[in-house]
């Protein structure tokens with residue numbers, strides 16, 4: 221089938237290229253001419269394991285095209301995926317302007333039957349708005365509209381798209397879903413067909429729940445520090461209870477990225493609009509932002525005078541396996557370090573080019589050891605495997621003082637003692653100053 225994917229960002233690129241891997245022809249549309257030019261020249265603008273390979277194969281097989289012209293993409297497609305971004309408004313609600321603009325343009329440009337699939341994360345009620353928008357442009361009901369939220373994780377995006385644990389399809393009529401289920405039935409056994417509102421809320425509730433698990437464990441981590449307990453042992457112990465499960469219980473600097481923070485905030489806005497207080501989710505967000513503030517306080521406690529101090533930083537992306545720095549804890553931590561007057565040397569295996577665009581004035585290092593060299597303290601902000609595997613003897617020999625503050629708990633405190641580091645992490649020991 222010929223498929224048009226509107227929005228060639230993270231989700232659009234992964235969706236489009238995975239669909240080509242399943243034998244479909246795909247036109248990727250984006251209003252960003254620069255991005256389309258880069259894609260046309262063979263570049264893959266995001267760092268995602270397996271993606272460049274898929275895109276290369278699709279190009280070789282002539283299965284993928286790129287354009288800035290929405291009409292051109294829509295014209296010959298039987299199915300249209302909408303994957304444009306839905307960022308936060310100032311009041312925390314989701315900004316739907318791009319989704320609605322695309323719906324309007326599709327409505328103007330379709331003249332034969334299309335299956336339109338809304339994949340962007342949208343608050344409850346949005347699919348109905350999109351439907352109205354399409355109908356306004358297109359009085360004949362020449363389309364079926366489905367909402368199909370995406371659950372992929374950055375860093376595992378290609379795998380997640382091709383091996384979903386469940387596929388959610390929201391529809392007004394279940395007879396409408398055949399074309400889409402035909403695509404997914406080859407990769408997923410659990411396809412849930414439900415109405416638009418349920419599908420929309422499933423997506424937000426999933427992300428809000430994951431965020432709540434992280435803030436929960438970070439709150440318990442705070443108690444652990446005060447009472448001499450170890451959060452990693454507590455998390456392990458509770459995780460064996462199958463009702464709780466072991467996932468999303470890693471204490472640290474909290475959640476970042478392009479999804480969890482904005483989706484928690486949009487869920488709060490949706491709830492409040494519906495007359496619900498959303499006390500729990502407001503606390504989830506608060507615990508998360510406190511976590512970064514408390515981290516820099518650890519540094520201030522250990523080294524009371526920071527002006528002019530050389531501080532090494534490992535990790536800038538919001539999590540390992542991606543170059544994405546959206547809502548990364550590094551953004552907040554580095555801003556605070558700058559305010560304190562530190563000399564900041566940073567290293568990240570993938571995210572330095574993106575970070576440089578926002579903070580050109582830092583010292584960007586060629587490797588993790590250069591960031592440690594002559595540092596008074598080393599801060600670990602992302603749990604890249606490269607940091608886990610670091611030669612700790614070498615790190616210690618390069619540092620001016622052997623102080624490590626680990627925001628992701630990547631090392632065992634006992635091991636660090638053996639290497640004679642002053643090692644502080646999250647929820648495992650108190651700083652007594």
Ligand SMILES: NC(=O)c1ccc[n+]([C@@H]2O[C@H](COP(=O)([O-])OP(=O)(O)OC[C@H]3O[C@@H](n4cnc5c(N)ncnc54)[C@H](O)[C@@H]3O)[C@@H](O)[C@H]2O)c1
Pocket residue numbers: 226227228229230231232249250251252255303304305306318321322339340341342370371372373374478479
């Ligand atoms: N990033 C993720 O891991 C992820 C996972 C699941 C769901 N989502 C959701 O999917 C949606 C997209 O997220 P993303 O991370 O891919 O966003 P993104 O910002 O990476 O990409 C969005 C793309 O849409 C393009 N765009 C915006 N308006 C357009 C228009 N009118 N016409 C054509 N192109 C337009 C932008 O230029 C951009 O390239 C969001 O709703 C997000 O919440 C994201």
Ligand SMILES: O=c1ccn([C@@H]2O[C@H](COP(=O)(O)OP(=O)(O)O[C@H]3O[C@H](CO)[C@@H](O)[C@H](O)[C@H]3O)[C@@H](O)[C@H]2O)c(=O)[nH]1
Pocket residue numbers: 341370371372373374375427430434467468469470471472473474475476477478479480538539
């Ligand atoms: O135990 C944990 C797990 C994660 N994190 C942090 O939480 C953030 C988000 O991680 P993750 O959920 O793996 O990343 P995303 O790629 O943003 O994926 C989330 O957001 C996507 C967009 O909606 C959804 O599709 C995914 O299902 C959902 O996991 C990162 O900063 C992680 O460091 C923790 O602090 N502790």
